[in-house]
Amino acid sequence: MKQFKGRPVVAGKCTADALVSRGGFNTLASFQGALQFGEIPILGNKYKQTECDDQNNKDLYRKPMLNKALCLPQTIGSTTGGMVLYCAKSLGKSPACLLFSEHIDSLAAAGAILAANFCDTPMVTVDCLGQEFLDYVQDGMKITVDEDGTVTVE
Numbered sequence: 001m002k003q004f005k006g007r008p009v010v011a012g013k014c015t016a017d018a019l020v021s022r023g024g025f026n027t028l029a030s031f032q033g034a035l036q037f038g039e040i041p042i043l044g045n046k047y048k049q050t051e052c053d054d055q056n057n058k059d060l061y062r063k064p065m066l067n068k069a070l071c072l073p074q075t076i077g078s079t080t081g082g083m084v085l086y087c088a089k090s091l092g093k094s095p096a097c098l099l100f101s102e103h104i105d106s107l108a109a110a111g112a113i114l115a116a117n118f119c120d121t122p123m124v125t126v127d128c129l130g131q132e133f134l135d136y137v138q139d140g141m142k143i144t145v146d147e148d149g150t151v152t153v154e
Helices: 027-037 081-090 106-118 131-136
Strands: 002-005 007-010 014-020 069-072 097-100 124-127 142-145 150-153
Touching: 002 131, 007 106, 027 081, 069 131, 069 142, 081 106, 097 106, 097 142, 106 124, 131 150
Parallel strands: 014 069, 069 097, 097 124
Antiparallel strands: 002 150, 007 124, 014 142, 142 150
């Protein structure tokens, strides 16, 4: 077990299994299928489980993101990133929390803050956890986030 201290962007408590991206996370490419198509019986559970659709992200492609502790360095890509995060949360297709090793960008921060203000529950978001956090955490590890930005990895 190891603890890391970050800056709470959207404070809250959360416990979830880790899902780790070592490279930048493209919000639009990752959530596009889940937000655009929803549940399509012929395609199975893919969109219901909010699988990552970004084929350029080898760490996450085709892995379910729903209710995971999404651990990443930063977001990349489209200026729609904040709205994509907000929409994913409002439609019940979001990760449980977003944990950034680096400073969060303004677009991702806007999406997390919108979700905190307009959805039933916040998408807990912590940044500045450091490279050591991203080097340590592995898929499936249990993550607990406290309101003060303390992240415990088991």
